[in-house]
Amino acid sequence: MLTTAMVTNVRGEAFSAAEVHLDDPRPGEVRVRLAGCGVCHTDAVARDGDLPFPVPGVLGHEGAGRVDAVGDGVTSLAEGDAVLLGWPWCGSCRHCLAGHPRYCLQLGPLLVGGSRSDGSTALRRLDGSHLHSHFFGQSSFARHATVAARSCVRIDTSVPLEAVGVLACGIATGAGAVLNALRIEPGSSLVVYGGGAVGLAAIMAARLTPATTVVAVEPNAERRKLATKYGATETLDPRAVGDVVQTVQEICGGPADAALDCTGIIPVLRQAIDSVGMLGTCVLIGAAHAAAQFSADHLSTLWGKRIIGTLGGESQSTRFVPALLALHEQGRFPFTELIEYFSLNDLNAAVAASHSGDVVKPVLRMD
Numbered sequence: 001m002l003t004t005a006m007v008t009n010v011r012g013e014a015f016s017a018a019e020v021h022l023d024d025p026r027p028g029e030v031r032v033r034l035a036g037c038g039v040c041h042t043d044a045v046a047r048d049g050d051l052p053f054p055v056p057g058v059l060g061h062e063g064a065g066r067v068d069a070v071g072d073g074v075t076s077l078a079e080g081d082a083v084l085l086g087w088p089w090c091g092s093c094r095h096c097l098a099g100h101p102r103y104c105l106q107l108g109p110l111l112v113g114g115s116r117s118d119g120s121t122a123l124r125r126l127d128g129s130h131l132h133s134h135f136f137g138q139s140s141f142a143r144h145a146t147v148a149a150r151s152c153v154r155i156d157t158s159v160p161l162e163a164v165g166v167l168a169c170g171i172a173t174g175a176g177a178v179l180n181a182l183r184i185e186p187g188s189s190l191v192v193y194g195g196g197a198v199g200l201a202a203i204m205a206a207r208l209t210p211a212t213t214v215v216a217v218e219p220n221a222e223r224r225k226l227a228t229k230y231g232a233t234e235t236l237d238p239r240a241v242g243d244v245v246q247t248v249q250e251i252c253g254g255p256a257d258a259a260l261d262c263t264g265i266i267p268v269l270r271q272a273i274d275s276v277g278m279l280g281t282c283v284l285i286g287a288a289h290a291a292a293q294f295s296a297d298h299l300s301t302l303w304g305k306r307i308i309g310t311l312g313g314e315s316q317s318t319r320f321v322p323a324l325l326a327l328h329e330q331g332r333f334p335f336t337e338l339i340e341y342f343s344l345n346d347l348n349a350a351v352a353a354s355h356s357g358d359v360v361k362p363v364l365r366m367d
Contacts, residue, residue: 003335005058005123006347007131013350015141020058020131023122023146025071030149036162038062038139039342039350039362040170041196041264042287046112046135050289054114057132061085063090063140063156064165065366074149083152086317088137090117091150102312111136122146124255131364140165141347143366149361153317157325162365163302164337166197167321169312170361171324171335174201174262175284175324176313180210182258189213189252192232193272194262195223197338197361198285200230202260204333207231213252217244217271230334235244238271255280264288270295273307281306341365 003022006015019188025031037060045053063085067077077083087112088100096104097198104110106117114132115121123131123139133139138147155164166172174197184190188211192199194220201281206214207230215234216227224235236249249255249270255277261269264286273282273296286296296307313320327333338361342350350362 001142001144005131005139005343006060006344007056007198008047008059009056011047011055011245015047015351016127017345019126020142021126022142023341025069025074025146027147028074028084029071029073029146030067030077030152031069031144031146032063032065032085032152033068033141033144034063034065034140034366036064036366038164038166038168038170038240039347039354039364041354042169044351044355045287045289046318050287051112052290053112054132054137057114057135058139058141059135059141060141061136062165062168062170063138063145064161064168066161067152068144071149073201077152077154082161084155084156084168084317084321085138085140085145085147086151086153086168086321087111087312088134088148101316102314104143110134119253120122134168141179141344141364143344153321155322155325156328159325159336160367161337161362162341164325166335166339166361166363167324168317170197170337172313172317172320172324173285173310174198174260175333176315176320177260177285177310178202178205180314181308181310181318182281184209184211184258186210187212188257189215191215191217191248191252191256191259191272192227192262193217193225193260193268194286199260199262200226200338200360201335202262203227203232204230204335208327208332213289215248215251215256217248222305223357226360244271244328249277257281258283260285262286263352264292266292266294273301273305276305278304281308284309299314314364339363
């Protein structure tokens, strides 16, 4: 079929709208008419070449919509079902079989290989030349996407469908880092570096835990106000203090129990690591450039400190996404308040607004 997509033609250059051919679903696949797609920092990183997604192709990985065609052998979904497009997973490696699809051993090629697992692409230009597809299994900067049925999460919620896709990656990553990767005990202290969509989602999730001190470290004054609104007990402008780590530890009454780096900025990441002490945990979330490296003090890390990475919320989407939607409907996880909508053709403006900090979470509304 023909559909409209925002194509990445050259690394680092603007997205451009184009009519493209999209494959009908193959066995095990469905085609989804998208209602919306979140715009994530990861999309810009891939466009600029810090993730090895090949070009030309179509990015986008926070899609949600309705199934409008079903491939052979698919029994879990039907035409008309509302779905979130989740991360891809092979279903057969030891991590998938152990219930950890976020850490599928084929994850790298499935996320950024630019094709299905068999090397085929689902997208072509009108002249028949191939476009790379299946970014994070979906390539949802488009009006339609053909995806593996097993990656979809069927949803039933009062949340607008165009808003649901943000739970595929950024928002769920921040919340999951707190609710799944960490085990917050009563009276714990948590420091969140970065007050973007991921950091604010982490703060919303921290409010659901027994942590009694939640510190947001963020230079943007408006983001600090939002952090307070969503559950931070303290906020800190890192430009206004001489020693961020010392100030954080003064607030926490000593080293923090946990810290999240939601920035991917190496010096900030080091501050997050140094903020926690013995038996403390620093969780790495933010995406740095592809060749980035960081260091940590050996002795203080040896004394029981944990530094861990996390992907996508550290959970199965079929369990975690419905839980976050239920929490939203209860008024306990108001992630939709972070969203500002753009049209599909305004994708470049959405990316710019996110980069400047003018918008916390841009979402493309396909209608």
